[in-house]
Amino acid sequence: MAFIKTTEQSSYYTDLDKKSVGELLRGINTEDKSVPFAVEKALPQIEKLILAVTNKLKSGGRLFYIGSGTSGRLGIVDASECPPTFGVSHDVVIGLIAGGDQAIRKAVENAEDDRSQGWKDLQEHAVSPKDVVVGIAASGTTPYVVEALQLCNKNDIVTGCITCNEGSPLASTAQYPIEVVVGPEFVTGSSRMKAGTAQKLVLNMISTTVMIQLGKVKGNRMVDMQLSNDKLVERGIRMLMEELTITQEEAKTLLEQYGNVRSAITSYGKTHG
Structure with a gap:
């Protein structure tokens, strides 16, 4: 053909x-x-x-x-x-x-x-x-x-x-x-x-x-995204609040400490598991 x-x-x-x-x-x-x-x-x-x-x-x-x-x-x-x-x-x-x-x-x-x-x-x-x-x-x-x-x-x-x-x-x-x-x-x-x-x-x-x-998404969230601007930082904070049932201030502190949503979730789970 x-x-x-x-x-x-x-x-x-x-x-x-x-x-x-x-x-x-x-x-x-x-x-x-x-x-x-x-x-x-x-x-x-x-x-x-x-x-x-x-x-x-x-x-x-x-x-x-x-x-x-x-x-x-x-x-x-x-x-x-x-x-x-x-x-x-x-x-x-x-x-x-x-x-x-x-x-x-x-x-x-x-x-x-x-x-x-x-x-x-x-x-x-x-x-x-x-x-x-x-x-x-x-x-x-x-x-x-x-x-x-x-x-x-x-x-x-x-x-x-x-x-x-x-x-x-x-x-x-x-x-x-x-x-x-x-x-x-x-x-x-x-x-x-x-x-x-x-x-x-x-x-x-x-x-x-x-x-x-490859495991780059947890649930339906981009937990490995780069926090390269304020919008993404705010999104990361919301992810942590929803995933861990914590306050905005706690989520912000975690994100600042670990610089990554996945790392913050993992660390929180180890200390509060």
């Missing part, structure tokens, strides 16, 4: 430039509502990848996201939020983008077409069979990503992917492919829209579920 990019097919909506703001918003919203259902169909694929990632991270490995453009930026966002949210080191989940860090803000011409750079970028981080590499590409054809995964496979490194087209070269390369087929975009070919939303939802699932499996 020939590979067809549904993300590149013509929008279901015509004459966008003639529609009112209200009509445009309703159309975009209608399309957006279809994305979670597309993700739901891919849950079995997502589960398989998460189990593989969890297994590697429990053994001291790392999770790499690699992509270009919007896909690369979304991977970087997810990776960058793991340390403050779950208290892990910055080198546990790593996001790489075609064109390097400058591409986070501005598009780097032809970066996604460089077949060799993806593997080079991974090698700069000493990628090894202990790790997992997840390629992110809405099209499923990005050379920077596809070639990187091919070389990972040759070097016994577990590979996964997130793509929004069925039967793509990327999906056939990845050992654990995730295909979230969202269909044509509201603006034809603008895969930062539904495809980007789908990728963000899947990335949320991967990092959150893996971190829960």
Whole structure:
């Protein structure tokens, strides 16, 4: 069967430039509502990848996201939020983008077409069979990503992917492919829209579920979060008040003493158990 990019097919909506703001918003919203259902169909694929990632991270490995453009930026966002949210080191989940860090803000011409750079970028981080590499590409054809995964496979490194087209070269390369087929975009070919939303939802699932499996959540609370601003300190105090049934002042004192919600809970339990 020939590979067809549904993300590149013509929008279901015509004459966008003639529609009112209200009509445009309703159309975009209608399309957006279809994305979670597309993700739901891919849950079995997502589960398989998460189990593989969890297994590697429990053994001291790392999770790499690699992509270009919007896909690369979304991977970087997810990776960058793991340390403050779950208290892990910055080198546990790593996001790489075609064109390097400058591409986070501005598009780097032809970066996604460089077949060799993806593997080079991974090698700069000493990628090894202990790790997992997840390629992110809405099209499923990005050379920077596809070639990187091919070389990972040759070097016994577990590979996964997130793509929004069925039967793509990327999906056939990845050992654990995730295909979230969202269909044509509201603006034809603008895969930062539904495809980007789908990728963000899947990335949320991967990092959150893996971190829960690694013990970084207690009950439903982020007990290992970094207390990097006043809002998070206040959240930590509330967590301690609710978990330990103590006053605000007692919780504040504990948090100041131990600097971490989990440590405060553990210590309190030992002295008041």
